[in-house]
Amino acid sequence: MSTKPDPAERYLDLATTRFSELGFHGVSLALVAKDAGVTKQAVLHYFRSKERLYAEVLNRLAVRLLAEIDATTAPTPAQRLIAYFNAYAATAVATPEDARLVVRALLDSDAQARSWPLKPYLDRLTDLALQTPRWQSATREEALAGLYQLIGAIQYFAISAPTLSGMYGKTSFDEVQSALTDDFRKVIEGFAVP
Amino acid sequence: MSTKPDPAERYLDLATTRFSELGFHGVSLALVAKDAGVTKQAVLHYFRSKERLYAEVLNRLAVRLLAEIDATTAPTPAQRLIAYFNAYAATAVATPEDARLVVRALLDSDAQARSWPLKPYLDRLTDLALQTPRWQSATREEALAGLYQLIGAIQYFAISAPTLSGMYGKTSFDEVQSALTDDFRKVIEGFAVP
DNA sequence: TAAGTTACTTACCGATTGGTAAGTGATCCG
DNA sequence: CGGATCACTTACCAATCGGTAAGTAACTTA
Numbered sequence: 001m002s003t004k005p006d007p008a009e010r011y012l013d014l015a016t017t018r019f020s021e022l023g024f025h026g027v028s029l030a031l032v033a034k035d036a037g038v039t040k041q042a043v044l045h046y047f048r049s050k051e052r053l054y055a056e057v058l059n060r061l062a063v064r065l066l067a068e069i070d071a072t073t074a075p076t077p078a079q080r081l082i083a084y085f086n087a088y089a090a091t092a093v094a095t096p097e098d099a100r101l102v103v104r105a106l107l108d109s110d111a112q113a114r115s116w117p118l119k120p121y122l123d124r125l126t127d128l129a130l131q132t133p134r135w136q137s138a139t140r141e142e143a144l145a146g147l148y149q150l151i152g153a154i155q156y157f158a159i160s161a162p163t164l165s166g167m168y169g170k171t172s173f174d175e176v177q178s179a180l181t182d183d184f185r186k187v188i189e190g191f192a193v194p
Numbered sequence: 195m196s197t198k199p200d201p202a203e204r205y206l207d208l209a210t211t212r213f214s215e216l217g218f219h220g221v222s223l224a225l226v227a228k229d230a231g232v233t234k235q236a237v238l239h240y241f242r243s244k245e246r247l248y249a250e251v252l253n254r255l256a257v258r259l260l261a262e263i264d265a266t267t268a269p270t271p272a273q274r275l276i277a278y279f280n281a282y283a284a285t286a287v288a289t290p291e292d293a294r295l296v297v298r299a300l301l302d303s304d305a306q307a308r309s310w311p312l313k314p315y316l317d318r319l320t321d322l323a324l325q326t327p328r329w330q331s332a333t334r335e336e337a338l339a340g341l342y343q344l345i346g347a348i349q350y351f352a353i354s355a356p357t358l359s360g361m362y363g364k365t366s367f368d369e370v371q372s373a374l375t376d377d378f379r380k381v382i383e384g385f386a387v388p
Numbered sequence: 389t390a391a392g393t394t395a396c397t398t399a400c401c402g403a404t405t406g407g408t409a410a411g412t413g414a415t416c417c418g
Numbered sequence: 419c420g421g422a423t424c425a426c427t428t429a430c431c432a433a434t435c436g437g438t439a440a441g442t443a444a445c446t447t448a
Contacts, residue, residue: 007425023301025219028405040406042426050406100301103350107217107294107301109357116361141366145373148354149347149381156297156346163303167310172335179339187343201395222435234436236396244436 008046011036015043016057020100024054024108055117061101062117069124077131078192085150085188092158093177099158122147134194150191154184202240205230209237210251214294218248218302249311255295256311263318271325272386279344279382286352287371293352316341328388344385348378 014035018027029050033040047053072087074080092099102118109116122144129135129143138146157180165173208229212221223244227234241247266281268274286293296312303310316338323329323337332340351374359367 023217023219025217026302029407030404038425039427041408041428044407045424045426048407103297103353104301106354106357107298108220109360116357119361122361139369141369142373144362145370145377148351148370148374149377152347152350152354153343154346156350157342159297160300160342160346163300163310166303167313167316168338175333175335176339176342179336180342183339183343223437224434232395233397235398235438238437239394239396242437 007036007042011043011046011053012056012060015053016060016101017097019054019057019104020097023104024050029053057101058105058117061098061105062121065098065102065118065121066124069121069128077128078133081125081128081132081192082188085154085191086185089154089181089184089188092154093161093181096158096161099155103155103159125151129192132192134192146191150184150187153187201230201236205237205240206247206250206254209247210254210295211291213248213251213298214291217298218244223247251295252299252311255292255299256315259292259296259312259315260318263315263322271322272327275319275322275326275386276382279348279385280379283348283375283378283382286348287355287375290352290355293349297349297353319345323386326386328386340385344378344381347381 011032015027015032018032018035027050029040029043032053033043036043043053047056068088069084072080072084074083105116105118125147126140126144129147130138130140135143135146161173161177164176168176205226209221209226212226212229221244223234223237226247227237230237237247241250262282263278266274266278268277299310299312319341320334320338323341324332324334329337329340351371355367355371358370362370
């Protein structure tokens with residue numbers, strides 16, 4: 001009874017993985033359907049077009065990212081930011097599905113006129129930053145700029161990890177990753193605390 | 195006489211723009227051909243398949259990026275790095291075509307088994323970093339990790355610029371950009387000089 | 389001037405694309 | 419028991435995909 005079947009959710013999960021791997025244009029409805037073991041009309045039954053399916057995938061992503069911020073609890077805003085980013089950096093590199101999805105959405109955002117669902121996520125992080133001693137007297141734009149450096153470095157490394165690992169070998173890549181993880185920890189702390 | 199027509203180069207230029215905008219799967223041979231005002235068979239005449247066309251686009255990108263490093267002259271390796279990254283940060287945000295191409299290539303690199311042509315570029319930058327006072331006693335992996343933070347932040351902002359501008363409005367975006375440009379300058383200097 | 393070569397075009401091809409229309413069998417509800 | 423809804427399927431469709439084959443007009447070279 002705990003496990004609802006809910007086919008729509010299952011199709012969304014499979015579509016999320018595929019869109020993350022192959023991008024909007026690289027995924028066909030037939031592929032998602034094949035993953036689910038149904039015909040593509042089963043998928044089309046819930047999401048009336050590929051565009052809508054993709055939009056729903058991005059909406060769920062936005063909800064998930066926001067929820068991860070909210071799930072992070074700590075006494076002060078600065079500590080919350082530190083805890084959140086440390087957790088995100090770890091999961092983004094280990095499981096880059098969401099990071100890839102965000103980056104693909106960024107790349108495709110002006111090519112296709114679609115609304116940008118991740119604004120609330122960025123806004124929440126900015127709000128949190130502005131509550132820290134380091135940023136409390138800064139403008140929103142300055143705080144966002146600071147955040148973007150951090151997010152950019154993490155996301156870029158996350159999407160590069162497979163390529164880097166293949167390019168330099170696993171042992172060498174592991175050293176780069178551990179060096180970067182240390183760097184991230186310092187930069188994250190430096191971001192939240194003056 | 196200074197302007198060679200060389201159709202292959204022209205098709206490559208057009209294909210570069212399109213692959214940067216839409217990604218490998220988003221571009222059809224017919225689209226590139228339409229841009230050039232020819233039939234798709236004219237494009238296939240030079241590049242025997244879409245895969246080869248895309249590979250050639252990435253090869254030219256790799257050559258171009260390497261040439262930009264080599265074109266940067268300064269008395270010391272540290273100053274060369276600073277000059278190069280400052281120049282790259284400016285052009286990447288103003289003209290994100292190459293940045294988008296690199297990021298798309300990263301995202302697609304494991305989905306399709308293709309060789310990674312940008313290794314020489316990363317290696318050249320790492321070599322340069324290892325010649326600076328800051329990194330001369332560090333390992334290659336530590337230097338690469340440091341580089342990657344910098345490159346990641348710049349590239350991620352470059353590909354986000356249109357989305358951010360649309361999301362927050364032009365004036366607010368300009369403030370973010372100027373704050374980030376200042377940050378980049380400091381981080382770049384901090385990277386090259388201890 | 390004849391033979392290539394270059395830079396294409398027209399004419400196809402089978403496969404796949406996103407999407408519509410019309411069912412079908414199972415389950416729920418009154 | 420009967421109608422409605424759900425979760426699909428089969429059957430199609432026009433358009434587009436990457437790619438092959440064969441030709442053609444213009445230019446270059448021996």
